[in-house]
Amino acid sequence: MSINIFKLEEYLSKYEFSAPYLLCCSDAESFSMQEIIDMAEPNEKALWDNLRLSYTEATGLPTLREQIAKSLYPTLDASNILCFAGAEDGIFCALHTIAEPGDNFIVLTPCYQSLSEIPKLKGAEITEIALLEENDWRIDVGEIKKAIKPNTKCITINFPHNPTGQVISQQELNDLITLCAAHDLWLFSDEVYRLLGAPHEGWAQPAAEIYTKALSLGVMSKAFGMAGLRVGWIACQNKELLKKIEYMKHYTSICNSAPSEVISLIVLKNKDYILSRNNQIVTENLKLLDAFMEEHQNLFDWVRPQGGCVGFVKYKGHDHIENFCERLVKEKGVLLMPASIYDHKSNHFRVGFGRKNMPQALDRLKEFLS
Ligand SMILES: Cc1ncc(COP(=O)(O)O)c(C=O)c1O
Structure with a gap:
């Protein structure tokens, strides 16, 4: 296809x-790059100065994964984090792994194209639910509930949302997770813009912290402004799924760029x-x-x-x-x-x-x- x-x-x-x-x-x-290197503590500076430009661990530098968990998903740990070459690699590997022919995926539109394109590539059908301007572009969990079918496998969301900049409240996320749990669905939550901006009701928790079948997608590119590093990650409580996604990564990027991993570590320490x-x-x-x-x-x-x-x-x-x-x-x-x-x-x-x-x-x- x-x-x-x-x-x-x-x-x-x-x-x-x-x-x-x-x-x-x-x-x-x-x-x-120099501004970031100047922020490094002596041990990170030593890591940087002595870095060998060889392959790195497929799952990501262990200290980076630890730092991602500590900085952004405090109830999770390094074993729940899988790193990628940018968020895009994470979207490809995760959705390609989860989607199978005949599955139904529910996607909110307008959306970042790969979120709907990758399941389609695997032969999954997409149900699009339009975010509406008259509803302030907010998620309507009731509409999602009506759209669930026996073959629905995954709901994909992206908040803060590209392109509208709208967010999900804790209550809306909780309601969505209750719905996903009732139907045993995966929740793919693209959170790449999280922590940039000032939502009226504060930030909802990352989905992966509160639902065992949620995948939270994060990246250095957006809120941190470091797209050139090409470092992203998926946080998920389900380690069996993370392993399968890692097997897919072996066919895309294999591992992250070694210098980018060290810089990402320094960035997160100065988050x-x-x-x-x-x-x-x-x-x-x-x-x-x-x-x-x-x-x-x-x-x-x-x-x-x-x-x-x-x-x-x-x-x-x-x-x-x-x-x-x-x-x-x-x-x-x-x-x-x-x-x-x-x-x-x-x-x-x-x-x-x-x-x-x-x-x-x-x-x-x-x-x-x-
Ligand atoms: C919603 C969303 N997800 C994922 C990505 C991909 O991010 P990256 O360029 O870091 O791979 C983007 C980039 O624009 C995006 O807007």
């Missing part, structure tokens, strides 16, 4: 390294500082976006994002959003992402506000509008 083109990656590969103002990025501002810097950038940028939305109410509207660093804006102009985005990038070098990239039939676009140069990109957008 052939796989469909990943529209978002195709779009970014066309513009990401040529458009000077990326106003749709989904990651926080990066750090330089509070790094997240607070990134959250500050996001908070300041959101204030500018609030003012922008207020000023241009005739043209734009949105449900203000609560988590992550992307939001889904409705364009109320007369032309199609694809034309608008194309003209904007050609004339002003500012990149937005139209809804069609998510197969979403609307005049929305994704805006990103995790980067330091977002104010300059927004100024260029304002110039374009005037």
